[in-house]
Amino acid sequence: MAMIETHKLAKLYDLGDEGVHALEDVTIKIEKGEFVAIMGPSGSGKSTFMNIIGCLDQPTAGKYLLDGQEISGLSRDELAGIRNRKIGFVFQGFDLLSRTTAVENVELPLLYNHVPAKERKKKSLASLKMLGLEGREYHHPNQLSGGQQQRVAIARALVNDAPILMADEPTGNLDTKTSIEIMELLVQLNRDSGTTIILVTHESNIAAFSKRIIHFVDGHVISDEEVKKL
Amino acid sequence: MISIISTLRVALRALWVNKMRSSLTMLGIIIGVSAVIIMLAVGTGARQKISDQISSMGSNLLLVVPGSSTQGGLRMGGGSQSTLTQDDADAILREGATISMVAPVLTGAAQVVYGNQNWSTGVQGTTSGMLEVKDCGLTAGRNMTDQDVRNATKVCILGQTVVDNLFGSIDPIGQIIRIKKIPFMVIGVLESKGQSLVGQDQDDVIYIPISTAQKKIVGTTLPGIVRLILVKARSADDLAIAERQVTDLLRQRHRSSPTKEDDFTVRNLTQILQMAEQATNVMTLLLAAIASVSLLVGGIGIMNIMLVSVTERTREIGIRMAVGAKTWDIRIQFIIEALTLSLIGGIIGIIIGSAGSAILSAVMEWPTVVSTLSVFLSFGFSALVGISFGFYPAYKASLLNPIDALRFE
Numbered sequence: 109m110a111m112i113e114t115h116k117l118a119k120l121y122d123l124g125d126e127g128v129h130a131l132e133d134v135t136i137k138i139e140k141g142e143f144v145a146i147m148g149p150s151g152s153g154k155s156t157f158m159n160i161i162g163c164l165d166q167p168t169a170g171k172y173l174l175d176g177q178e179i180s181g182l183s184r185d186e187l188a189g190i191r192n193r194k195i196g197f198v199f200q201g202f203d204l205l206s207r208t209t210a211v212e213n214v215e216l217p218l219l220y221n222h223v224p225a226k227e228r229k230k231k232s233l234a235s236l237k238m239l240g241l242e243g244r245e246y247h248h249p250n251q252l253s254g255g256q257q258q259r260v261a262i263a264r265a266l267v268n269d270a271p272i273l274m275a276d277e278p279t280g281n282l283d284t285k286t287s288i289e290i291m292e293l294l295v296q297l298n299r300d301s302g303t304t305i306i307l308v309t310h311e312s313n314i315a316a317f318s319k320r321i322i323h324f325v326d327g328h329v330i331s332d333e334e335v336k337k338l
Numbered sequence: 339m340i341s342i343i344s345t346l347r348v349a350l351r352a353l354w355v356n357k358m359r360s361s362l363t364m365l366g367i368i369i370g371v372s373a374v375i376i377m378l379a380v381g382t383g384a385r386q387k388i389s390d391q392i393s394s395m396g397s398n399l400l401l402v403v404p405g406s407s408t409q410g411g412l413r414m415g416g417g418s419q420s421t422l423t424q425d426d427a428d429a430i431l432r433e434g435a436t437i438s439m440v441a442p443v444l445t446g447a448a449q450v451v452y453g454n455q456n457w458s459t460g461v462q463g464t465t466s467g468m469l470e471v472k473d474c475g476l477t478a479g480r481n482m483t484d485q486d487v488r489n490a491t492k493v494c495i496l497g498q499t500v501v502d503n504l505f506g507s508i509d510p511i512g513q514i515i516r517i518k519k520i521p522f523m524v525i526g527v528l529e530s531k532g533q534s535l536v537g538q539d540q541d542d543v544i545y546i547p548i549s550t551a552q553k554k555i556v557g558t559t560l561p562g563i564v565r566l567i568l569v570k571a572r573s574a575d576d577l578a579i580a581e582r583q584v585t586d587l588l589r590q591r592h593r594s595s596p597t598k599e600d601d602f603t604v605r606n607l608t609q610i611l612q613m614a615e616q617a618t619n620v621m622t623l624l625l626a627a628i629a630s631v632s633l634l635v636g637g638i639g640i641m642n643i644m645l646v647s648v649t650e651r652t653r654e655i656g657i658r659m660a661v662g663a664k665t666w667d668i669r670i671q672f673i674i675e676a677l678t679l680s681l682i683g684g685i686i687g688i689i690i691g692s693a694g695s696a697i698l699s700a701v702m703e704w705p706t707v708v709s710t711l712s713v714f715l716s717f718g719f720s721a722l723v724g725i726s727f728g729f730y731p732a733y734k735a736s737l738l739n740p741i742d743a744l745r746f747e
Contacts, residue, residue: 164660164740185664192662203657203744207355219344220662264661 109176111272111304112138112161117170119156119327130156131167132327140271143298143305145315145335148324155276157324158308162195162274163187175271192221196265200277202257204249210236210260211245217268235263239293255286262293272304273297279314291317342674349675352647363643364683367723370633371687371716372694377629378712379695381622383705388618392611394531394540396472398577399608400569402430402584405601421601423562424548426591430569431467434583436576441468442564444548446556451516452504459500461517461544463551469528471570479511479526482547490549495526497541520554522546574608581606630719636683637723644676644731655735656743668736669729676728677721684720688713 119131131153138144148154159165160172163179164187172179175194182190191197196217204213214232223231236245239259249257258278265273275294279287295317298305307318315321316335323331353360404421427442444463449456462468465487469475479495486493494515501510510524531540552561571580581604588602648655655668692713695706 159741164744188659188662188664191660197660199744203653203660205654205657207351216658217661219341220658220664220667222341225341225344268662 110137110173111140111142111175112136112306113173114161115171115173117157117160117167117172119153119160119165120168129327131160134170134327134329136322136329136332138304138306140304141298141302143295143307143317143319145307145309145318145321146324147310147312147315147321149310151326152324153327154308154324156327158274158276158306161306162197163191188220192217193268194270194272196262196268196270196273198258198261198265198273198275198278200280202249202254202261202281204257204260204264206249209246209248210241210252210263213249213260214264214267216264217270221268231267232263235267236260238266239263253286254282255289258282258286258290259293262290262297266297266303270303272306274306274308276308277310278307279309279311287314342670345671345674346678348671349678352651352675353678356647359643360679363639363679364686366636366639367633367680367683367720368636368687368690370630370636370723371684371720372691373629373632374626374716374719375688375691375708375712376694376698376706377625378622378715379691379706379708380698380704381618381625382707382709382712383699385615385618385622386707387705388611388615391532391534392608392615394473395534395607395611396474396568396570397608398571398574398580399471399606400571400577400581400584401605401607402426402567402569402588403565403603403605405599405603420560420563421592422564422567422588424564425562426588427465427564427567429591430567430584430587433587434569434580436571436580436583437569438572439467439470439570441465441471441568442548443468443566443568444551444556444563445565446551448518448544448555450500450504450544451519452513455504455506457500457503459497459542459544461546461551461555463548463555464545465548468545468568471568474531475529476526477529478509479524481526482545487547487549490547490553492520492522492550492554493525493547494522495528495545496524497528497543498530499539499541500544501527517544517546518555577606577608633716633719633723637680637727640676640679640724641727641731643679644672644728645734647675648672648731648735651735652738652743652746655738656740656746659738659740660744665736669732672732672735673725673728676731677724680720680724680728681717684717687720688716691716 114134114136117131117134118129120127120129134157146154146157156165160167161174163174167180174190179190211229211232214235215228218228218231233245236242239262241256241259241263244252244256249260252260279290282290291314294305294307297303307315309315319335321333321335322329402422424442427440430437431440441464446461447458448461449458466482466484469481482493482495494517496510504510504515505513510527513524514521515524516522528541534540546555548564569580569584571577584604585600589600592601594601658668692708695708698704699706
């Protein structure tokens with residue numbers, strides 16, 4: 109069974125007289141443990157695609173199966189539950205709660221999964237440690253560098269043992285050196301823990317860290333190929 | 339739903355970050371709650387003052403006075419007839435099943451003298467039942483006895499005002515005073531009752547046996563005639579029945595034909611004061627209603643600030659939704675925040691309101707009572723304000739689209 113499977117997925121934005129197709133006829137299969145980069149110029153539909161497979165948005169047509177479960181037609185709260193248990197998000201702007209310490213940020217998905225306070229803390233500290241943030245657990249985001257903030261975000265994405273990690277331009281706000289560090293971290297994660305990683309980027313050197321690249325243009329998939337490692 | 343403690347911590351942190359804003363918002367609730375507390379305290383104080391007066395006057399009391407007389411086409415005022423007798427009083431006590439005590443009264447005014455002091459006061463001839471009828475105790479000495487009344491002994495019981503004016507610091511018991519130049523022995527001193535509802539000094543009085551009064555003080559009255567009869571019913575519920583019984587009995591005794599008007603009047607004093615008490619209740623409610631308008635305005639302040647807060651924190655809401663917060667998780671978070679604002683404001687308001695009431699009663703010499711009920715009421719009301727005015731912003735937050743919320747700058 110594929111981790112992610114879409115069949116003739118479409119998203120139509122209703123803008124007055126004529127609808128705009130953000131996505132059209134997208135049929136894709138992503139297996140467990142894959143590391144996929146989604147590329148395309150802005151407006152190509154790659155973000156819309158990620159929002160749908162990330163259960164943040166619903167398609168207007170087509171089918172989407174996540175881990176064998178039909179997603180279209182689920183309620184807001186059911187989608188929230190699936191996001192909580194199956195998907196970890198990493199965003200371009202890190203998106204940490206600014207007034208909250210690193211460990212409390214990491215605890216957030218566990219909080220909404222009703223994990224008891226003690227266990228929440230234990231798991232969060234372990235997750236931060238795994239990402240090399242020992243000693244920074246009680247720092248606030250503004251006391252951390254961009255790279256460290258993104259590590260906290262990754263720790264948060266992984267703390268609930270979600271099988272999928274979705275990263276939307278995770279290196280967009282980072283310098284080259286830190287970007288490479290973060291990408292190597294994702295590669296290691298994919299290799300060692302078997303986490304399925306879906307990466308949205310428009311930079312080909314970042315996409316090159318993945319194993320498979322899907323290109324979007326005008327809402328259509330125009331290419332889907334394995335990355336040839338040198 | 340996520341745990342209340344975690345939510346409470348998030349709420350407190352969010353309120354702490356915007357200290358100035360939170361405290362100004364709270365101020366609205368503080369003013370509202372303290373206004374409600376003070377107004378209720380003033381009203382309750384006034385009501386208590388009135389019920390103190392009811393009990394000082396004697397409870398469950400009926401006043402029987404003679405009717406008006408007509409002399410050559412001139413109608414005299416109420417009580418001008420001489421129709422009530424001491425026998426009437428005895429008959430009322432004997433035959434009225436709901437009546438616990440009666441006291442016939444013969445009134446007069448006299449100059450009283452002790453040593454080189456003198457004082458003009460009301461002298462009331464009555465029987466031993468007077469103290470029970472008036473719910474009045476003695477601070478010193480003894481009550482008059484039935485024997486005193488039978489024998490028309492020259493003994494008297496003084497009110498506190500009379501004692502103060504005649505004796506100063508001397509112990510009055512056993513001393514001889516002169517009432518209209520006739521010597522009387524002081525046998526008792528009445529408990530102080532303070533002013534009546536209309537400002538009359540209830541302590542400026544002397545009780546003497548009614549028989550003595552008839553012979554020595556009032557003089558001109560026919561034997562056995564009394565000025566008024568005080569009747570005490572067994573309980574407040576019996577008052578109406580007692581009123582009927584007294585009326586029927588007196589009509590019978592006075593041989594009034596069915597078409598004839600009563601030659602006496604029965605007044606229910608307690609009822610009059612109870613009406614005053616009800617009027618005070620209405621006033622209290624009115625004051626509290628006006629004060630609660632400011633609590634309402636405070637609630638709108640909370641709603642306003644919560645709406646601002648939801649807009650400012652749209653991105654935070656987006657992040658929470660992305661990691662799995664459900665509709666009610668978000669809703670509860672903002673409701674708890676509004677509730678925290680209103681409850682902290684409510685507690686501070688209760689403290690300020692209680693202090694304000696105390697200051698008011700000290701400065702204005704107006705009795706105020708902060709009742710437990712009013713404290714719970716205003717606390718509950720501020721909680722209600724928090725929940726109801728926090729709900730809309732919380733509802734709005736929970737309906738945000740996660741993608742839009744995440745993209746919000």
